[in-house]
Amino acid sequence: MLIIGIAGGSGSGKTTVVNKIVEALPKDSVAVVSQDSYYYDNGDLSPEEKLKINFDHPNSIEWPLLIKHIQMLQEGKDIEMPIYSYVTCARASETQKVRPKEVIIVEGILIMSNAKLRKLLDIKLFVSTDSDERLMRIIRRDIQQRGRNYDDALTHYATFVKPMHQQFIEPTKLFADVIIPQGGENKVAIDMVVSRIKLNLKEQGYEV
Numbered sequence: 001m002l003i004i005g006i007a008g009g010s011g012s013g014k015t016t017v018v019n020k021i022v023e024a025l026p027k028d029s030v031a032v033v034s035q036d037s038y039y040y041d042n043g044d045l046s047p048e049e050k051l052k053i054n055f056d057h058p059n060s061i062e063w064p065l066l067i068k069h070i071q072m073l074q075e076g077k078d079i080e081m082p083i084y085s086y087v088t089c090a091r092a093s094e095t096q097k098v099r100p101k102e103v104i105i106v107e108g109i110l111i112m113s114n115a116k117l118r119k120l121l122d123i124k125l126f127v128s129t130d131s132d133e134r135l136m137r138i139i140r141r142d143i144q145q146r147g148r149n150y151d152d153a154l155t156h157y158a159t160f161v162k163p164m165h166q167q168f169i170e171p172t173k174l175f176a177d178v179i180i181p182q183g184g185e186n187k188v189a190i191d192m193v194v195s196r197i198k199l200n201l202k203e204q205g206y207e208v
Contacts, residue, residue: 005111038082123196
């Protein structure tokens with residue numbers, strides 16, 4: 001088994017990179033674990049309080065559960081990954097079953113900020129994208145997917161996203177084995193990463 005961590009700022013293109021890696025590897029050989037699934041349940045808060053949740057701070061993540069689930073996958077055990085909604089700020093009553101695969105991808109903005117989780121990662125990638133491009137993507141996503149209007153999205157970016165990126169996310173670039181500029185548009189970097197993954201799998205005796 002190979003565990004790959006993919007970090008990077010909000011709106012950097014991590015999901016695109018994840019999808020392109022999955023597409024390039026043998027079918028049904030990859031499981032994806034998203035950091036976003038492990039936000040604490042805040043469904044009991046008022047609408048006003050929910051607007052103040054700092055999703056970009058490490059304390060917003062239930063790290064012990066995320067780390068336990070990665071370790072269970074390492075041991076060949078299925079996990080029940082939480083399902084989190086940014087609209088309700090709550091976890092759903094149901095969960096998503098994730099089975100162990102040859103490759104486990106752990107993705108999220110803060111995954112390399114946690115030392116215990118970093119130690120579980122065999123390959124650490126950081127997706128780096130221009131801040132203006134990230135801002136445009138964040139605003140578009142917040143309006144379309146997270147129930148915010150334009151002013152709320154801008155306020156949230158200025159209050160939480162930008163300062164937390166500078167404090168907690170950008171510094172973790174130092175832990176990366178590979179930095180991927182321009183996100184999913186960087187075909188050369190993604191091809192190199194995929195080649196390295198396939199080589200590691202062959203060394204472990206898997207057919208790729």
